[in-house]
Amino acid sequence: MRILLLPLDERPCNYIYPQMIASSNHSVHLTMPPLDILPKKKIPASFNKIRQYLLKEAVNQDALVISLDMLLYGGLLSSRLHHLTEDILEEHLDVLQELKTLNPHLKIYAFQCIMRCPQYNSSEEEPDYYEDYGYALFKKKYLEDKEERETLTSEEKIEKNSLHIPEEVIRDYEDRRLINCRMNSKTLELLENNVIDFLVIPQDDSSHFGYTAKDQKIILKEIKEKCLEFKVMVYPGADEVGMSLMTRAYNDYYHVHPKIYPFYASTLGPQIVPLYEDRPMFESLKSHILVTGARLVMDDSTANIVLAVNCPGKIMQESFDKKKDVSYSSYRQLMSFVERIKEYVEEGRSVGVIDSAYANGGDYELIRYLDHYNLLEELKGYAGWNTNCNTTGTVLSEIQVGEIHAPNTVYHLIEDVFYQAKVRQKVIEEDLPELGLSYYDFKDKEDLVEKRIGEALLKEYSTLNISHKYPINSIEVIMPWHRMFEIGAKFK
Secondary structure (H helix, E strand, O other), X not given: OEEEEXXXXXXXXXXXXXXXXXXXXXXXXXXXXOHHHOOEOOEOOOHHHHHHHHHHHHHHOOEEEEEHHHHHHOOOHHHHOOOOOHHHHHHHHOHHHHHHHHOOOOEEEEEOOEOOOOOOOOOOOOOOOHHHHHHHHHHHHHHHHHHHHOOOOHHHHHHHHHOOOOHHHHHHHHHHHHHHHHHHHHHXXXXXXXXXXXXXXXXXXXXXXXXXXXXXXXXXXXXHHOOOOOOEEEEEOOOOHHHHHHHHHHHHHHOOOOEEEEEEOEOOHHHOOOOOOOOOHHHHHXXXXXXXXXXXXXXXXXXXXXXXXXXXXOOOEEOOOOOOOOHHHHOEOHHHHHHHHHHHHHOOOEEEEEEOOEXXXXXXXXXXXXXXXXXXXXXXXXXXXXXXXXXHHHHHHHHHHOOOOHHHHHHXXXXXXXXXXXXXXXXXXXXXXXXXXXXXXXXXXXXXXHHHHHHHHHHHHOOOOHHHHOOOOOXXXXXXXXXXXXXXXXXO
């Protein structure tokens, strides 16, 4: 089948990951726009170039997976920064009807984020004023929403009254959120009229209370009023949704609904609410399975796919935290979890590992255990990057669409485990100070930083048994947003 994908932005997770998965399956031909017409971090993509590209390429496609944040605003970051009017944005949205007219058989799978509201001061991915008022913007609305729905403690009341934000800041921020919410509503109209065949509205870095929770409530109300629950899903995530919808398009085209059986590394795992998300792990997993067109089963004997979910014991930490909470051992029996994976692999079952024990990086201990039993090369899917939902969607796509799995696993070992959980922090703490650089500023030494990261990653990978079967001589690192958070990698 032929799939056209317009990604959320130009980062490897949105651009390279889907291509890696699709290229491993001879039945899938994936087309994506060249990087030079996509955004450059805060510089938005040209709408005219995107439109021209879509009109040219969509004619002979079976399915279009499209980020509406890219189509409307020019990319994810631009959706948080733009000053576009509703009239202009509606004109952008009209492109979808043009595509349907050109190719009436085209299935359109679209996604459009609920704008996030980070709880920290940083303007790197937000408007300039977020450097000074980011935490206050988040916390003020969080406390107002909590007060309205529940009650505040005396300390929370004091904090709410102490938060002072300039009116012009609030106005700019809330005006943009309002316009984005209205475009979500406009998108529902296209869904009603069958211009869009299926829609996902992911929550980018969500929270129990505040702006994202309130926006979610509004859109869920509209969905129910329009009786669209079978054609649209709302859940935590963002960067993985392109892969999830690619998988749904694939399953729809071939009329298959894989049955997926999950099990967790700890007793409390299914109920743990991960960092940067608003609901228990198992509830998110249900959504991510459904969005791909697969089915959740609770009996492993009926399953096509077994999902091993590596989760915390009780609380989730960042992968790079130096002091690991005792519950990772006392509330979780990792060896038992790995032994169970081993049994399923030995039975010839298709096993994928969702490595969500930590946020922003994989579990080094899990990898050592899996490597000890030479299980890594046998997995049909593995990931452990960023949020739990980012990881979940990636693995579900790998295991349903992918056919040659080891190269994907190796890539994610290097980036998710060795870089995110280990090498990144070492470079931040040791190499950058030595070179007089910072997290966001490499000056004229970016090539040197990339070289050091590549050398460190190669050293880590070479310690694994899998490296003997899938040897790598060198790792070339790229830093698409010129910061330490994410990398892309090429192997030789």
